[in-house]
Amino acid sequence: MSANCLNEARRVMTICNSCRYCEGFCAVFPAMELRRTFTDQDLKYFANLCHNCRDCYYACQYAPPHTFDLNVPKSLAKLRLETYEESTWPAALSGLFRNNGRAVLLTTSFCVLALLLITAAFNGFSLPFETYTGEDNTFYQVLPYKAIVSSFMVIGLVVFFCLMKGFLKFWQATGESLKDFFNLRANITAVWDVLRLKYLDGGGYGCNYPDDKFSMIRRNFHHGVFYGFMLCFTSTAVAAFYDHFLSSPAPYPFFSLPVLLGTTGGISIVIGCGGLLFLKEKMDSAPADIQGLSMDVGFILLLFLTSFSGLLLLLLRATPFMGILLIIHVGIVAAFFILMPYGKFIHGFLRYAALVKNAREQLVNKTDKK
Numbered sequence: 001m002s003a004n005c006l007n008e009a010r011r012v013m014t015i016c017n018s019c020r021y022c023e024g025f026c027a028v029f030p031a032m033e034l035r036r037t038f039t040d041q042d043l044k045y046f047a048n049l050c051h052n053c054r055d056c057y058y059a060c061q062y063a064p065p066h067t068f069d070l071n072v073p074k075s076l077a078k079l080r081l082e083t084y085e086e087s088t089w090p091a092a093l094s095g096l097f098r099n100n101g102r103a104v105l106l107t108t109s110f111c112v113l114a115l116l117l118i119t120a121a122f123n124g125f126s127l128p129f130e131t132y133t134g135e136d137n138t139f140y141q142v143l144p145y146k147a148i149v150s151s152f153m154v155i156g157l158v159v160f161f162c163l164m165k166g167f168l169k170f171w172q173a174t175g176e177s178l179k180d181f182f183n184l185r186a187n188i189t190a191v192w193d194v195l196r197l198k199y200l201d202g203g204g205y206g207c208n209y210p211d212d213k214f215s216m217i218r219r220n221f222h223h224g225v226f227y228g229f230m231l232c233f234t235s236t237a238v239a240a241f242y243d244h245f246l247s248s249p250a251p252y253p254f255f256s257l258p259v260l261l262g263t264t265g266g267i268s269i270v271i272g273c274g275g276l277l278f279l280k281e282k283m284d285s286a287p288a289d290i291q292g293l294s295m296d297v298g299f300i301l302l303l304f305l306t307s308f309s310g311l312l313l314l315l316l317r318a319t320p321f322m323g324i325l326l327i328i329h330v331g332i333v334a335a336f337f338i339l340m341p342y343g344k345f346i347h348g349f350l351r352y353a354a355l356v357k358n359a360r361e362q363l364v365n366k367t368d369k370k
């Protein structure tokens with residue numbers, strides 16, 4: 001972790017702590033106000049409490065061109081990227097955060113190509129391009145059921161392990177012990193904060209995003225992505241239940257529960273990701289950390305492609321395109337899973353850890369005041 005980054009965040013927070021004008025915008029300022037000085041651990045925690053709403057940048061009388069050159073969102077975004085790198089497991093892969101666009105492109109191409117070659121090696125090149133209709137319209141003719149399930153189980157377990165290692169590394173880097181995490185009230189508060197995306201409302205008026213006007217648009221798109229992802233996850237779980245317990249394998253009819261959940265979730269993700277990418281294109285770059293931009297865009301694009309290819313597969317599953325579309329979709333999903341611990345996806349875990357720590361602190365503070 002670079003000393004420059006930490007020193008700049010410390011300078012910024014020290015000035016803010018004597019001003020406190022922005023205390024209603026988010027959780028960073030109330031957390032800052034509980035301290036007179038800031039350790040490295042505090043600063044890493046603040047960096048992940050910040051939702052980059054930018055309200056404090058446009059409200060600040062010391063922002064550039066003032067000689068104090070105070071840019072809270074940018075300073076915390078730079079530090080946040082370093083906390084992602086520091087939390088990476090295995091550490092040797094931390095460089096992927098700064099080269100995320102390239103990592104997304106290479107991993108996705110590799111996964112799609114590898115699937116295509118494996119399918120061709122076992123069944124010949126014509127299989128992905130055959131027409132699948134009626135009773136024969138099954139995905140498992142192209143990609144064998146056992147191969148899909150076992151590959152994703154292995155990838156899922158490895159990815160989950162890496163994400164948990166990263167989460168624990170960050171939690172300890174904020175100065176907390178594992179026992180401190182298991183505070184029921186703090187976790188309930190943090191979950192409620194996540195479900196509402198509480199701090200993206202900038203104290204009630206929204207973010208100053210993509211420009212200096214207050215707006216809820218970023219929060220709404222983010223909600224679309226978050227709840228769309230949850231619906232797709234539920235759809236997969238329901239499909240697994242149908243398959244294992246009701247002996248009813250995919251593909252399912254358009255109006256079945258897994259397809260309705262997956263379609264709604266997929267559309268929600270496509271709209272949310274499309275909207276976030278549009279806002280990124282339009283945003284004021286002054287409060288942004290340009291180095292982290294490739295990671296943000298790479299992740300949003302990959303999630304967009306995952307959902308878009310899934311929807312396309314659903315629409316064209318009884319046509320000659322089904323085989324090739326299935327290979328492309330499964331390849332993109334595999335790349336998405338593999339890159340989860342090495343891209344923006346990790347922000348969900350680190351932000352949650354910061355929200356739990358914040359809820360704990362605020363509960364202790366309230367109790368002390370009584």
Ligand code: SF4
Pocket residue numbers: 015016017019020021022023056057059060061062063070072
């Ligand atoms: S960002 Fe500026 S206005 Fe806001 S608390 Fe800090 S110094 Fe004050």
Ligand code: SF4
Pocket residue numbers: 022025026027028029049050051052053054055056057072073076199
């Ligand atoms: S950018 Fe928004 S979330 Fe981040 S410190 Fe400023 S007001 Fe808080």
